[in-house]
Amino acid sequence: MSQIYQHRARKRFGQNFLHDTGVIDRIIRAISPRAEQHLLEIGPGQGALTESLVNSGAKLDVIEIDLDLVSILKVKFALAPNFTLHEGDALKFDFARLDPAPASLRVVGNLPYNISTPLIFHLLDNAHLVHDMHFMLQKEVVERMAAKPGGGDWGRLSIMVQYHCRVEHLFNVGPGSFSPPPKVDSAIVRLTPHTELPHQAQDARALDRIVREAFNQRRKTLRNTLKNVLPAEAIAAAGVDGSLRPEQLDIAAFVRLADQFTALQAAESP
Structure with a gap:
Protein backbone atom coordinates (compact mmCIF):
# COMPACT_ATOMS: atom_id res chain seq x y z
CA MET A 1 0.00 0.00 0.00
CA HIS A 194 -16.30 42.48 -8.74
CA THR A 195 -14.33 44.43 -11.33
CA GLU A 196 -16.16 47.47 -9.93
CA LEU A 197 -17.79 47.36 -6.50
CA PRO A 198 -21.58 47.78 -6.87
CA HIS A 199 -21.72 49.70 -3.57
CA GLN A 200 -18.33 51.13 -2.61
CA ALA A 201 -17.77 52.24 0.97
CA GLN A 202 -15.40 55.10 1.71
CA ASP A 203 -13.58 52.72 4.08
CA ALA A 204 -14.10 48.93 3.89
CA ARG A 205 -12.85 48.58 7.49
CA ALA A 206 -15.62 50.91 8.63
CA LEU A 207 -18.14 48.73 6.79
CA ASP A 208 -16.85 45.63 8.54
CA ARG A 209 -17.03 47.40 11.91
CA ILE A 210 -20.63 48.52 11.36
CA VAL A 211 -21.72 45.08 10.13
CA ARG A 212 -20.03 43.39 13.12
CA GLU A 213 -21.74 45.74 15.57
CA ALA A 214 -25.12 45.37 13.87
CA PHE A 215 -25.11 41.56 13.99
CA ASN A 216 -23.63 41.17 17.49
CA GLN A 217 -27.22 41.20 18.71
CA ARG A 218 -29.17 40.50 15.57
CA ARG A 219 -32.55 40.30 17.35
CA LYS A 220 -32.31 43.93 18.44
CA THR A 221 -33.07 47.00 16.35
CA LEU A 222 -30.31 48.92 14.63
CA ARG A 223 -30.90 51.86 16.96
CA ASN A 224 -29.87 49.58 19.84
CA THR A 225 -27.14 47.50 18.21
CA LEU A 226 -25.35 50.53 16.75
CA LYS A 227 -25.80 52.94 19.65
CA ASN A 228 -22.11 52.70 20.63
CA VAL A 229 -20.89 53.66 17.15
CA LEU A 230 -23.70 55.62 15.47
CA PRO A 231 -26.24 57.94 17.11
CA ALA A 232 -29.86 57.73 15.99
CA GLU A 233 -29.56 60.92 13.91
CA ALA A 234 -26.62 59.45 11.94
CA ILE A 235 -28.66 56.32 11.20
CA ALA A 236 -31.50 58.53 9.96
CA ALA A 237 -29.05 60.62 7.91
CA ALA A 238 -28.03 57.41 6.12
CA GLY A 239 -31.65 56.97 5.06
CA VAL A 240 -32.08 53.94 7.31
CA ASP A 241 -34.98 53.23 9.67
CA GLY A 242 -33.41 52.65 13.10
CA SER A 243 -36.34 50.46 14.17
CA LEU A 244 -35.36 47.76 11.66
CA ARG A 245 -33.33 44.69 12.56
CA PRO A 246 -29.95 44.25 10.81
CA GLU A 247 -31.10 41.27 8.72
CA GLN A 248 -33.64 43.57 7.00
CA LEU A 249 -30.95 45.81 5.45
CA ASP A 250 -29.24 45.30 2.10
CA ILE A 251 -25.57 45.98 1.34
CA ALA A 252 -26.25 49.49 0.01
CA ALA A 253 -27.85 50.49 3.34
CA PHE A 254 -24.89 49.13 5.32
CA VAL A 255 -22.50 51.06 3.08
CA ARG A 256 -24.43 54.28 3.78
CA LEU A 257 -24.21 53.58 7.53
CA ALA A 258 -20.48 52.89 7.22
CA ASP A 259 -19.97 56.17 5.38
CA GLN A 260 -21.80 58.01 8.18
CA PHE A 261 -19.47 56.32 10.68
CA THR A 262 -16.43 57.35 8.59
CA ALA A 263 -17.68 60.94 8.47
CA LEU A 264 -18.20 61.03 12.26
CA GLN A 265 -14.71 59.63 12.86
CA ALA A 266 -13.22 62.28 10.58
CA ALA A 267 -15.13 65.05 12.35
CA GLU A 268 -13.89 63.86 15.75
CA SER A 269 -10.25 63.65 14.66
CA PRO A 270 -8.06 66.59 15.76
Whole structure:
Protein backbone atom coordinates (compact mmCIF):
# COMPACT_ATOMS: atom_id res chain seq x y z
CA MET A 1 0.00 0.00 0.00
CA SER A 2 1.35 3.43 -0.90
CA GLN A 3 2.32 6.03 1.66
CA ILE A 4 -0.50 8.28 0.41
CA TYR A 5 -3.20 5.89 1.59
CA GLN A 6 -1.48 5.30 4.93
CA HIS A 7 -1.86 8.95 5.91
CA ARG A 8 -4.53 9.40 8.57
CA ALA A 9 -6.72 12.47 8.50
CA ARG A 10 -5.95 14.74 11.43
CA LYS A 11 -8.72 16.39 13.40
CA ARG A 12 -6.61 19.39 14.36
CA PHE A 13 -6.25 20.26 10.66
CA GLY A 14 -9.93 19.51 9.95
CA GLN A 15 -8.94 16.98 7.28
CA ASN A 16 -11.55 15.16 5.19
CA PHE A 17 -10.00 13.85 1.97
CA LEU A 18 -12.05 13.95 -1.22
CA HIS A 19 -11.96 10.61 -3.05
CA ASP A 20 -15.09 10.59 -5.26
CA THR A 21 -13.77 10.74 -8.85
CA GLY A 22 -17.13 11.94 -10.17
CA VAL A 23 -17.10 14.92 -7.81
CA ILE A 24 -13.43 15.61 -8.55
CA ASP A 25 -14.15 15.69 -12.30
CA ARG A 26 -17.14 17.98 -11.75
CA ILE A 27 -15.05 20.42 -9.70
CA ILE A 28 -12.29 20.47 -12.34
CA ARG A 29 -14.89 21.16 -15.05
CA ALA A 30 -16.26 24.05 -12.97
CA ILE A 31 -12.75 25.51 -12.56
CA SER A 32 -11.76 24.79 -16.18
CA PRO A 33 -8.03 25.49 -15.65
CA ARG A 34 -5.92 26.46 -18.66
CA ALA A 35 -2.20 26.49 -19.33
CA GLU A 36 -1.79 30.28 -19.39
CA GLN A 37 -3.36 30.74 -15.94
CA HIS A 38 -1.93 31.05 -12.41
CA LEU A 39 -3.62 28.80 -9.84
CA LEU A 40 -3.27 28.58 -6.08
CA GLU A 41 -4.54 25.49 -4.27
CA ILE A 42 -5.01 25.78 -0.51
CA GLY A 43 -4.77 22.54 1.44
CA PRO A 44 -4.16 20.09 -1.42
CA GLY A 45 -4.20 17.15 1.01
CA GLN A 46 -3.42 13.93 -0.85
CA GLY A 47 -3.60 15.68 -4.22
CA ALA A 48 -7.13 14.70 -5.35
CA LEU A 49 -7.56 17.95 -7.29
CA THR A 50 -3.87 18.75 -7.63
CA GLU A 51 -3.15 16.13 -10.27
CA SER A 52 -5.72 17.54 -12.71
CA LEU A 53 -4.61 21.11 -11.95
CA VAL A 54 -0.98 20.21 -12.68
CA ASN A 55 -1.96 18.35 -15.85
CA SER A 56 -3.78 21.46 -17.14
CA GLY A 57 -0.36 23.06 -17.64
CA ALA A 58 -1.28 26.08 -15.49
CA LYS A 59 1.27 27.56 -13.12
CA LEU A 60 0.27 25.97 -9.80
CA ASP A 61 1.27 27.06 -6.30
CA VAL A 62 -0.03 25.01 -3.36
CA ILE A 63 -0.02 25.72 0.38
CA GLU A 64 -0.02 22.78 2.80
CA ILE A 65 0.41 22.89 6.60
CA ASP A 66 0.64 19.14 7.34
CA LEU A 67 4.32 18.11 7.06
CA ASP A 68 3.44 14.48 6.34
CA LEU A 69 1.35 15.56 3.38
CA VAL A 70 4.09 17.97 2.29
CA SER A 71 6.43 14.96 1.95
CA ILE A 72 3.84 13.03 -0.07
CA LEU A 73 3.16 15.96 -2.39
CA LYS A 74 6.87 16.57 -2.95
CA VAL A 75 7.32 12.99 -4.10
CA LYS A 76 4.19 12.91 -6.22
CA PHE A 77 4.71 16.20 -8.08
CA ALA A 78 8.49 16.78 -7.84
CA LEU A 79 9.00 16.39 -11.60
CA ALA A 80 6.23 18.81 -12.59
CA PRO A 81 7.91 22.08 -13.70
CA ASN A 82 4.70 24.09 -13.17
CA PHE A 83 4.26 22.95 -9.51
CA THR A 84 5.51 24.93 -6.47
CA LEU A 85 4.86 23.80 -2.91
CA HIS A 86 4.71 26.23 0.03
CA GLU A 87 4.84 24.75 3.53
CA GLY A 88 2.83 26.71 6.09
CA ASP A 89 -0.44 28.14 7.31
CA ALA A 90 -2.67 29.70 4.63
CA LEU A 91 -4.14 32.02 7.29
CA LYS A 92 -0.72 33.68 7.60
CA PHE A 93 0.34 33.42 3.97
CA ASP A 94 1.23 36.59 2.07
CA PHE A 95 -0.39 36.03 -1.32
CA ALA A 96 1.55 38.94 -2.82
CA ARG A 97 4.74 36.84 -2.55
CA LEU A 98 3.42 34.74 -5.44
CA ASP A 99 3.85 37.88 -7.57
CA PRO A 100 0.56 37.44 -9.43
CA ALA A 101 -0.62 39.98 -11.99
CA PRO A 102 -3.58 42.03 -10.71
CA ALA A 103 -6.85 40.06 -10.72
CA SER A 104 -5.11 36.96 -12.10
CA LEU A 105 -4.90 34.44 -9.25
CA ARG A 106 -7.38 31.57 -9.43
CA VAL A 107 -7.76 30.11 -5.93
CA VAL A 108 -8.97 26.55 -5.28
CA GLY A 109 -9.44 24.65 -2.04
CA ASN A 110 -11.23 21.97 -0.08
CA LEU A 111 -11.20 24.16 3.02
CA PRO A 112 -11.24 22.74 6.56
CA TYR A 113 -14.44 23.82 8.26
CA ASN A 114 -12.60 25.18 11.29
CA ILE A 115 -10.67 27.81 9.29
CA SER A 116 -12.94 28.45 6.30
CA THR A 117 -14.45 31.76 7.42
CA PRO A 118 -11.23 33.48 8.62
CA LEU A 119 -9.40 32.22 5.53
CA ILE A 120 -12.04 33.67 3.22
CA PHE A 121 -11.77 37.03 5.01
CA HIS A 122 -7.98 36.85 4.57
CA LEU A 123 -8.50 36.28 0.84
CA LEU A 124 -11.04 39.13 0.61
CA ASP A 125 -8.32 41.42 1.96
CA ASN A 126 -6.35 40.38 -1.14
CA ALA A 127 -9.28 40.43 -3.59
CA HIS A 128 -7.39 42.78 -5.93
CA LEU A 129 -5.04 39.88 -6.75
CA VAL A 130 -7.80 37.33 -7.37
CA HIS A 131 -9.60 36.40 -10.59
CA ASP A 132 -11.90 33.86 -8.96
CA MET A 133 -12.11 31.33 -6.13
CA HIS A 134 -13.61 27.83 -6.08
CA PHE A 135 -14.05 26.29 -2.64
CA MET A 136 -15.46 23.16 -1.09
CA LEU A 137 -17.12 24.32 2.12
CA GLN A 138 -19.69 23.25 4.64
CA LYS A 139 -23.06 23.56 2.85
CA GLU A 140 -24.51 25.90 5.46
CA VAL A 141 -21.51 28.25 5.06
CA VAL A 142 -22.17 28.45 1.31
CA GLU A 143 -25.86 29.09 1.97
CA ARG A 144 -24.91 31.98 4.26
CA MET A 145 -22.55 33.39 1.63
CA ALA A 146 -25.26 33.30 -1.03
CA ALA A 147 -28.10 34.50 1.25
CA LYS A 148 -30.38 37.44 0.53
CA PRO A 149 -31.53 40.15 2.98
CA GLY A 150 -34.50 39.32 5.16
CA GLY A 151 -33.64 35.77 6.21
CA GLY A 152 -31.81 34.15 9.09
CA ASP A 153 -28.78 33.29 6.92
CA TRP A 154 -28.15 36.96 6.09
CA GLY A 155 -25.29 38.26 8.22
CA ARG A 156 -21.70 39.46 8.31
CA LEU A 157 -20.38 36.66 6.08
CA SER A 158 -23.08 37.26 3.42
CA ILE A 159 -22.56 41.01 3.38
CA MET A 160 -18.78 41.13 3.35
CA VAL A 161 -18.39 38.34 0.77
CA GLN A 162 -21.06 39.83 -1.51
CA TYR A 163 -19.60 43.32 -1.05
CA HIS A 164 -16.39 42.04 -2.69
CA CYS A 165 -17.61 39.16 -4.89
CA ARG A 166 -20.34 37.63 -6.99
CA VAL A 167 -21.38 34.38 -5.25
CA GLU A 168 -22.48 31.23 -7.10
CA HIS A 169 -23.56 28.12 -5.16
CA LEU A 170 -22.62 25.54 -7.81
CA PHE A 171 -23.55 22.12 -6.37
CA ASN A 172 -23.73 20.07 -3.18
CA VAL A 173 -21.50 17.15 -2.15
CA GLY A 174 -22.55 14.41 0.30
CA PRO A 175 -20.42 13.06 3.16
CA GLY A 176 -19.73 9.79 1.35
CA SER A 177 -17.44 11.56 -1.12
CA PHE A 178 -14.84 12.05 1.64
CA SER A 179 -12.62 9.93 3.85
CA PRO A 180 -13.36 10.11 6.68
CA PRO A 181 -16.92 11.23 5.91
CA PRO A 182 -17.78 14.53 7.66
CA LYS A 183 -20.97 14.82 9.70
CA VAL A 184 -22.31 17.59 7.45
CA ASP A 185 -23.07 18.13 3.77
CA SER A 186 -20.63 20.16 1.68
CA ALA A 187 -21.02 22.43 -1.32
CA ILE A 188 -18.91 24.00 -4.06
CA VAL A 189 -19.02 27.79 -4.32
CA ARG A 190 -17.54 30.14 -6.90
CA LEU A 191 -16.56 33.63 -5.74
CA THR A 192 -15.70 36.17 -8.44
CA PRO A 193 -14.40 39.55 -7.24
CA HIS A 194 -16.30 42.48 -8.74
CA THR A 195 -14.33 44.43 -11.33
CA GLU A 196 -16.16 47.47 -9.93
CA LEU A 197 -17.79 47.36 -6.50
CA PRO A 198 -21.58 47.78 -6.87
CA HIS A 199 -21.72 49.70 -3.57
CA GLN A 200 -18.33 51.13 -2.61
CA ALA A 201 -17.77 52.24 0.97
CA GLN A 202 -15.40 55.10 1.71
CA ASP A 203 -13.58 52.72 4.08
CA ALA A 204 -14.10 48.93 3.89
CA ARG A 205 -12.85 48.58 7.49
CA ALA A 206 -15.62 50.91 8.63
CA LEU A 207 -18.14 48.73 6.79
CA ASP A 208 -16.85 45.63 8.54
CA ARG A 209 -17.03 47.40 11.91
CA ILE A 210 -20.63 48.52 11.36
CA VAL A 211 -21.72 45.08 10.13
CA ARG A 212 -20.03 43.39 13.12
CA GLU A 213 -21.74 45.74 15.57
CA ALA A 214 -25.12 45.37 13.87
CA PHE A 215 -25.11 41.56 13.99
CA ASN A 216 -23.63 41.17 17.49
CA GLN A 217 -27.22 41.20 18.71
CA ARG A 218 -29.17 40.50 15.57
CA ARG A 219 -32.55 40.30 17.35
CA LYS A 220 -32.31 43.93 18.44
CA THR A 221 -33.07 47.00 16.35
CA LEU A 222 -30.31 48.92 14.63
CA ARG A 223 -30.90 51.86 16.96
CA ASN A 224 -29.87 49.58 19.84
CA THR A 225 -27.14 47.50 18.21
CA LEU A 226 -25.35 50.53 16.75
CA LYS A 227 -25.80 52.94 19.65
CA ASN A 228 -22.11 52.70 20.63
CA VAL A 229 -20.89 53.66 17.15
CA LEU A 230 -23.70 55.62 15.47
CA PRO A 231 -26.24 57.94 17.11
CA ALA A 232 -29.86 57.73 15.99
CA GLU A 233 -29.56 60.92 13.91
CA ALA A 234 -26.62 59.45 11.94
CA ILE A 235 -28.66 56.32 11.20
CA ALA A 236 -31.50 58.53 9.96
CA ALA A 237 -29.05 60.62 7.91
CA ALA A 238 -28.03 57.41 6.12
CA GLY A 239 -31.65 56.97 5.06
CA VAL A 240 -32.08 53.94 7.31
CA ASP A 241 -34.98 53.23 9.67
CA GLY A 242 -33.41 52.65 13.10
CA SER A 243 -36.34 50.46 14.17
CA LEU A 244 -35.36 47.76 11.66
CA ARG A 245 -33.33 44.69 12.56
CA PRO A 246 -29.95 44.25 10.81
CA GLU A 247 -31.10 41.27 8.72
CA GLN A 248 -33.64 43.57 7.00
CA LEU A 249 -30.95 45.81 5.45
CA ASP A 250 -29.24 45.30 2.10
CA ILE A 251 -25.57 45.98 1.34
CA ALA A 252 -26.25 49.49 0.01
CA ALA A 253 -27.85 50.49 3.34
CA PHE A 254 -24.89 49.13 5.32
CA VAL A 255 -22.50 51.06 3.08
CA ARG A 256 -24.43 54.28 3.78
CA LEU A 257 -24.21 53.58 7.53
CA ALA A 258 -20.48 52.89 7.22
CA ASP A 259 -19.97 56.17 5.38
CA GLN A 260 -21.80 58.01 8.18
CA PHE A 261 -19.47 56.32 10.68
CA THR A 262 -16.43 57.35 8.59
CA ALA A 263 -17.68 60.94 8.47
CA LEU A 264 -18.20 61.03 12.26
CA GLN A 265 -14.71 59.63 12.86
CA ALA A 266 -13.22 62.28 10.58
CA ALA A 267 -15.13 65.05 12.35
CA GLU A 268 -13.89 63.86 15.75
CA SER A 269 -10.25 63.65 14.66
CA PRO A 270 -8.06 66.59 15.76
